[in-house]
Amino acid sequence: MEKVVPVVEQRRPPHLLRRPQLPLPNFDGIEFSSPWLISGFSTRKNNGICRFFNPINNHTLETNMNPQFSYNSRICFAKYGWLLMIQDNKNELLLFLFEPLTKEKILLPPLLDVDEMKLLITSSPQSPDCMVIGLTALNSSSNTTIEICTCKLGDLDWQFYERIVLDGLKLRMACCTPTFYKGKLYCLEKMGNLLTFDPTSVDGSFKCIQNEDLVECTDDEDEDGVESCTEDEDCVGNEDIGTMSDLVTLTFDISPLLGEMKGYQIFMVENDGDLLAIFVTKRGRTVYVYKWDESHRSFGSVKSLGDNMVFVSYGGAAFSQKAVVRGTGNKIYFPTFFLNGAYAFYSLATKRYHSFFGFSPANPCCPPSQHVESVWLCPIQQ
Numbered sequence: 001m002e003k004v005v006p007v008v009e010q011r012r013p014p015h016l017l018r019r020p021q022l023p024l025p026n027f028d029g030i031e032f033s034s035p036w037l038i039s040g041f042s043t044r045k046n047n048g049i050c051r052f053f054n055p056i057n058n059h060t061l062e063t064n065m066n067p068q069f070s071y072n073s074r075i076c077f078a079k080y081g082w083l084l085m086i087q088d089n090k091n092e093l094l095l096f097l098f099e100p101l102t103k104e105k106i107l108l109p110p111l112l113d114v115d116e117m118k119l120l121i122t123s124s125p126q127s128p129d130c131m132v133i134g135l136t137a138l139n140s141s142s143n144t145t146i147e148i149c150t151c152k153l154g155d156l157d158w159q160f161y162e163r164i165v166l167d168g169l170k171l172r173m174a175c176c177t178p179t180f181y182k183g184k185l186y187c188l189e190k191m192g193n194l195l196t197f198d199p200t201s202v203d204g205s206f207k208c209i210q211n212e213d214l215v216e217c218t219d220d221e222d223e224d225g226v227e228s229c230t231e232d233e234d235c236v237g238n239e240d241i242g243t244m245s246d247l248v249t250l251t252f253d254i255s256p257l258l259g260e261m262k263g264y265q266i267f268m269v270e271n272d273g274d275l276l277a278i279f280v281t282k283r284g285r286t287v288y289v290y291k292w293d294e295s296h297r298s299f300g301s302v303k304s305l306g307d308n309m310v311f312v313s314y315g316g317a318a319f320s321q322k323a324v325v326r327g328t329g330n331k332i333y334f335p336t337f338f339l340n341g342a343y344a345f346y347s348l349a350t351k352r353y354h355s356f357f358g359f360s361p362a363n364p365c366c367p368p369s370q371h372v373e374s375v376w377l378c379p380i381q382q
Contacts, residue, residue: 146166177265
């Protein structure tokens, strides 16, 4: 397999030095045209064994990632064939990029409070334009303070933007997965407010498009132990920071969520050039998909994904690709399994979970279990 050598290697500062390459796991004969579900990075009982699972052909591959990782590593974003990870190394949080197939590792500059941030990468680390973006929302009793920082691969330090206070808003972002779409970061929080950030602008060009309906999508902790969508309040003092008093509004009809269990997880993903928002209700009972209309500042309901497969990871990333096998399109691939171990995907056509391998649950309305520490990864650039 050809070794991946990012462009930034030509100007490699000390914190970007790569570790010596270890022998590759045996991937001979493994097809990577469709994403694989990776799990086991942060689970002590696995003893460093990482599991790769392909939902299309039901293949499973295991490999030992030690000594690359200790038991206290976790994935905070995954896309373009790379993982963005945090590792607690002797009370110091290390942030780095990792390519599981070649075991390439790129260390990033130190960053305080990284454990509380929403993080993503804007493109493949092979690209000279690759950038890591971090966003934090600090809540007080009457407002939310937004902190944003960026780091282009090869830079020695993070660039911090002026903090912004959103008066009268209390954003809840604990279970919201952002995305990078047409040059901007987009994050839809649980009150239906849409946050955007343009890293190419001098001041970052941050916007909060407020949901005029103020419909809250919250939920209690579910019975499977999945984190509920609540965030601890971080008090913000009276500091000299910018404010945003004039908020643009949007119309977001999420009324279908009001009559049942409210959504606790929100994902944003690009699909065929459109920006989608995916709501997952408590324990995955129901899935709603919406499309963002920039001109009308509104979200509209989506009934079909066409011939596309959408892959969603809890705390990781979401991405879309054309169906690789007939019958695999118009489906959302969560990290979900039925009780007997069969993989379960969600069909927009039937609004139910199914398996490709003949298993049907006794109660089709009963959702499968969720593997919240697993992420989808496709070595082919999305």
